[in-house]
Amino acid sequence: MGMNTTYTSFVAVGDSFTEGMSDELPDGTYRGWADLLAARLAARAPGFRYANLAVRGKLIGQIVDEQVDAAAAMGADLVTLVGGLNDVLRPKCDVERVCGLLEEAVERLAPRCEQLVLMRSPGRRGPVLPRFVPRMERLFSVIDELAARHGAIVVDLFASETLGDPRMWAEDRLHLNAEGHRRVAEAVWQALGHEPEADWDAPLPPAxxxxxxxxxxxxxxxxxxxxxxxxxxxxxxxxxxxxxxxxxxxxxxxxx
CATH class of the missing domain: 1.20.5 (Single alpha-helices involved in coiled-coils or other helix-helix interfaces)
Known part of the structure; x- marks a missing residue:
């Protein structure tokens, strides 16, 4: 499917980032960028269908075992896959194994959807992040390679200074807040070729x-x-x- 396509179905695969933590609604549930994106896509396509298989805390192996085949079987127009960051943020991590599992997920999903979207996940700037950057960069390099091989779109959120700003993150310092999720939804929207509705990477005022x-x-x-x-x-x-x-x-x- 080409850019600026009218998608009729969307399946989101991943962990807490895709589940929507910590974009909390008044009833205590989470919304998040995937729900926001689904609402915008639904406004363009009557009968639009949406599934979100994401579950907080899941490692890439669990995403592969529990979500990927289910998502592939749905045959959606659009699939987003974001995973592996929970693995690389752990004290001990076999990065090459994580990359191999991500490759397995992409190879199962790409042939079963019209457009696959991958992401370079955002990182909260601070004293802890630098120790994990080499692992993240290795994961991101594999994401770029897989996208080139399978025709997937990569949304580079890690490069955004604004999304790295601590003011875009919740009190737990692990998840984006409501404004962060809103910006991610806009970033994916634009990556799909739609007209911008806002500047998702607009700088924040001085802290x-x-x-x-x-x-x-x-x-x-x-x-x-x-x-x-x-x-x-x-x-x-x-x-x-x-x-x-x-x-x-x-x-x-x-x-x-």
Whole structure:
């Protein structure tokens, strides 16, 4: 299918980024960039269908085992695949294995959809990110190679200074906030060839650095509410997605 195509169906595959954390709605559920994109695509195509198989915490092996075949069987016009970042952000990671599993996922999905979209995931700028950049760059290089081989679109979010700004991230420092997800939806929309509705990479105004007390208070709250539980799950082999079903398991008409 060509650019600026009217897509009639969309399946999203991935982890918490695609599930929509932490773009929280008033009822406590998450929206996220994939839901926002689906709404915009649905406005152009009567009878538009949407499935979102993403589940928070999933590693690339789990995405391959639990989501890829289901997504391929749906035969959607458009499929997005974002995975592997949960793997490379772990203390120990076999990057080549992650890349191999991503390749397996792409090879299963690409022939079964009209357009596959891959992404260079965004990264929150800060003191922790640099230690993981070599792994991420290796993963991104494979994404570029797979896209060239299979005719997929790559949306480069990592290169965006704005999406790397901590103000685009939730308090857990792992997930984008509502504005971050809105910008990702716009980035994918434009990558599909649609007319821009906004500048998704527009710079933010200069940041006002909070005082020492405010920074220490935020750090303590982050450690207590987010970092501690995350470490606890790693030590016990648990995941935030254990037992959680896909967000939208079936390719059904989108009703907003």
């Amino acid at each position: 006002i650095r909070p005082g020492w007390v405010a920074r220490r208070t935020a750090d303590a709250r982050f450690a207590r509410e987010h970092l501690g539980p995350w470490i606890g799950r790693r030590l016990t082999g648990r995941s935030s997605g254990d037992g959680r079903p896909p967000k939208r398991a079936e390719l059904l008409p989108y009703e907003g």
